[in-house]
Amino acid sequence: MCGRASIDKDNIPKQHRFAAKLEGIAFEKNFDARPSQQLPIILPDTDKAILATWASPEKEPDGKPTLPFNVRQENLLFISRFRSLLPRNRCIIPIDGFFEWKEIEAETPETILESDAGLVLDMFGNPIRNSAEKKRLKKARPQKQKYRFTLKDKEPFGLAGLWRESLYPDTGEVRRYFTIITTQANAAVMSYHDRMPVILSPEDEGKWMNNKLQEKQWYSLLKPYEAKQMAVMAIDEYESTLGNYIAPQLNSR
Template sequence: MCGRASIDKEKIPKQHRFAAKLEGVAFEKNFDARPSQQLPIILPDLDKAIIATWASPEKEPDGKPTLPFNVRQENLLFIARFRSLLPRNRCIIPIDGFFEWKEIEAELDENIVEPAVGLGLDMFGNPIRSRAEKKRLKKAKPQKQKYRFTLKDKEPFGLAGLWRESLLPATGELRRYFTIITTQANAAVMPYHDRMPVILSPEDEAKWMNNRLQEKQWYNLLQPYDAKQMAVMAIDDYESTLGNYVAPQLNSR
């Protein structure tokens, strides 16, 4: 879940709390950000955001990713490599929306006219079906509708995350990676997915960035966001990758 997000620096109001953090940080606006791509993240005690890659390609001895694209809030205190990041490697991922897909039932074509006379039986005694009937009976491939989740006021918001650094063995280059922390879905997201990213209120952002707090205090911030403050809309999957968050059309790509 939450494998897509959007961020457009040009649309961040100058008075917004993220504006100063992102000023002078070079990154392209991204309307369909996904794991393996680079996004800005905000760290404690740094005046400016840094650029990091969403999820690490490195693997643990058991084959699991060292830093996957998301981490369940429930696992933070039980998986050592995540718990070790909590004291000093917390971050905020500034975005203006995230996306989920939901399967929708395919409708049968009611315009197909069935033949008036049956085609009889084959050599095994099974009914011979017309091409039109086969089309109707064939299991339809599940279709998915894309949905965009934002705050009602359309302001950018911050997700709780963890980050880490890693040296590339081949070049010695220092790379930074991040993951998004997820929690149980609130009432706004539940109809579409049972998980959601942890959205931090401005007050909770300050606490999440406070290195003087304790593990329990950070952990207690990782709760579902107030559903009444969120908005969701069905959007055209293709158009949304261009930054056009329009309602889907009948001929949507």
């Protein structure tokens, strides 16, 4: 869930609440941001955003990632290494859109029936296919259409996240990592995925960044965003990585 996002600082209005936080931060516009890449994150009580890597490569003794690319809101209070981050390691990830894929049928039932026409049937009425036909059917996979989710006003918005630092003794280097918190999908996202990132309203961003609040107050913010405030569009897979959010063509790559 939410394994791709986009952020273009050139399109952030000067009067936007994120503009001052991101000013002077050296990061490239990214129309296909993914785990392992660096993105800016906003921390409580800081004037400027910092750069952090999306997801940590470190593993726990059980083999699970120390900080995965997303954390389910329902599990946040039940997994100690995440709960311990909640009091002081909350962050906001500024983006302008995120992406999901939805499967579409590669072959319709009618197409399969047409391809079966003329085949010899076995005693049960099932078509007898040669090895080439069996291989074709085995390789058939549903195609996926890419969708872009934004706010209706196309303004940048903030996702709720957690972050942590890791010290590497061999080099003395301190690296920062972050994860995105997800919740149940709202009506705008449900048709495409059953999960969505926690989008914070401007008012809730202030609460999420307020270190004087308590755990239950931060946790209460982790809910699906209002669906009617969101927009979704099918986009061309290749063009979207270039920042061209155009409708897919019949010959879409």
